[in-house]
Amino acid sequence: FLKGKTALVTGSTSGIGLAYAKALAAEGANLIINGFGDAQAIETERAALAQASGGDAMYSGHDLTKVDEIEAMMAEAAKAFGGVDILINNAGVQHVAPVEEFPLDKWNLIIALNLNAAFHTTRLAVPHMKQSKWGRIIQTASAHSLVASPFKSAYVTAKHGLAGFTKTVALELATFGVTANCISPGYVWTPLVENQIPDTMKARNMTREQVMNDVLLAGQPTKTFVTVEQVAALALFLCRDEASTITGANLSVDGGWTAQ
Ligand code: NAD
Numbered sequence: 675f676l677k678g679k680t681a682l683v684t685g686s687t688s689g690i691g692l693a694y695a696k697a698l699a700a701e702g703a704n705l706i707i708n709g710f711g712d713a714q715a716i717e718t719e720r721a722a723l724a725q726a727s728g729g730d731a732m733y734s735g736h737d738l739t740k741v742d743e744i745e746a747m748m749a750e751a752a753k754a755f756g757g758v759d760i761l762i763n764n765a766g767v768q769h770v771a772p773v774e775e776f777p778l779d780k781w782n783l784i785i786a787l788n789l790n791a792a793f794h795t796t797r798l799a800v801p802h803m804k805q806s807k808w809g810r811i812i813q814t815a816s817a818h819s820l821v822a823s824p825f826k827s828a829y830v831t832a833k834h835g836l837a838g839f840t841k842t843v844a845l846e847l848a849t850f851g852v853t854a855n856c857i858s859p860g861y862v863w864t865p866l867v868e869n870q871i872p873d874t875m876k877a878r879n880m881t882r883e884q885v886m887n888d889v890l891l892a893g894q895p896t897k898t899f900v901t902v903e904q905v906a907a908l909a910l911f912l913c914r915d916e917a918s919t920i921t922g923a924n925l926s927v928d929g930g931w932t933a934q
Pocket of ligand 1: 684685686687689690691709710711736737738739764765766787788814815817858860861862863864865
């Protein structure tokens with residue numbers, strides 16, 4: 675149902691972003707994927723997405739902490755496909771440290787990537803969406819856009835900001851056929867989660883098993899990790915006509931975490 679539409683998914687060489695890209699390609703969308711990683715592995719994914727969609731798939735490997743690189747990526751997308759119809763702001767990183775020790779470069783990186791990049795891609799994507807009277811802006815926010823956890827000050831700040839930004843954009847675009855929503859997963863099993871285990875072990879003086887069960891899944895009542903496919907399925911639904919009146923929402927996929 676997405677034939678002829680173009681989707682840009684930031685941070686889609688891995689984890690949740692790659693799952694979005696696969697789900698959108700399976701419905702026929704053209705894809706622009708973005709993110710870091712092994713060049714050969716990315717090319718293999720890109721080719722598989724192009725084949726699955728029956729349209730085209732392009733890789734744009736820009737660093738989204740830099741405004742000029744975001745502008746370059748959006749220009750490449752416009753040149754190749756005429757514009758972006760579905761924008762998924764998904765690239766994000768985490769750092770775990772007490773606030774008084776939080777490294778300044780990590781704070782700046784997380785705000786730049788998890789929050790500012792979404793502003794820049796959105797401002798550059800919106801003119802085409804308004805003109806075509808159709809668009810979908812989807813943010814991978816987080817349960818941490820609704821509630822906090824200790825030692826994640828930058829991440830929680832960025833995700834709360836992203837949730838507010840999304841509501842504002844939803845209001846501005848409400849009469850243009852463009853929706854803007856947050857998807858807020860709890861803990862999804864991806865490299866981002868796996869990679870924060872060592873720092874959490876250090877910050878809390880815990881073993882790997884304690885971090886998994888007593889920290890990560892402690893607040894997730896289902897006691898299971900969300901899967902990337904479950905998150906992607908919700909994004910796909912938001913692209914359907916049936917979802918055209920869902921806008922400005924922050925949709926939890928968190929095993930009951932934020933119900934508590
Ligand atoms: P991941 O580490 O698997 O993927 C992150 C992606 O972002 C990768 O493709 C990476 O290359 C890319 N990236 C990193 N720095 C970048 C930069 N400077 N410029 C462009 N791309 C960059 O992580 P994930 O778990 O799939 O996370 C995706 C999103 O989901 C993030 O925004 C994260 O905050 C959010 N999220 C994750 C979870 C979870 O439990 N995994 C829960 C809630 C929200």
